[in-house]
Amino acid sequence: MLSTKVKAAQINNLTDARYFAAWYCEWLGFCCDTSSPNYVTPELLHAIRDWVEGPQIIGEFGAQDAKYIREAVDFLKLDAVQVGFFYDESKLEDLEGLRVIREVVIDPTEKTDLAASLEAMSPYVQYFLLEFSKNNISWSALKNAADGIDINTLKDLCSQYPILLSINVKGEEVNEVLEMIQPQGLNVFGGEEEKVGFKSFDELDEIFEALEA
Secondary structure, eight states: OBSSEEEEESOOSHHHHHHHHHTTOSEEEEEOOTTSTTOOOHHHHHHHHTTOOSSEEEEEOSSOOHHHHHHHHHHHTOSEEEEOTTSOGGGGGGGTTSOEEEEEEOOTTSOOOHHHHHHHHGGGOSEEEEEOGGGTOBHHHHHTTTTSOOHHHHHHHHHHSOEEEEOBOOGGGHHHHHHHHOOSEEEEEOOOOSBTTBOOOHHHHHHHHHHBO
């Protein structure tokens, strides 16, 4: 078992799905945004899911409206949905009744009241995914305040809200992240196979081995 919850994102092949399921990840995420290069067809999603057991299946959406998302949930038999950073906060209420993860991309160059934003969305969101990796923010940079982000503020937010952390981190840093920030889980990414049925998991192995309780 793992010492924290893990969401595996952007899965597009059976090799990844089996790998993450074997590590007892809580969620497997599949991109359901047709405008994204990571989009996974319903046929492929169904085929992969038939081969794995255990993790919840998440549909990862962008800014699609609630009607589209609800229809996809029914058709794809999704356990939960993730909506993108540009999903209108005022329309989260339209997803009431669904398990929702809301992506929040962290940009150090923009001064926003993150706490106020999370508070406003919290009635409609099961987890917040704080996304640092999309702006290439590493754990070492965050820890040293190289990007102007206060680590104590982040820890306070994790104590108040259900937060999953998506950040560039090495295996030897994982436990330090969990101890200092105390999020409810981590987000990691799948990727393209080197060839059908084969890819290297060396970096992910280091992370999961560190998380193994």
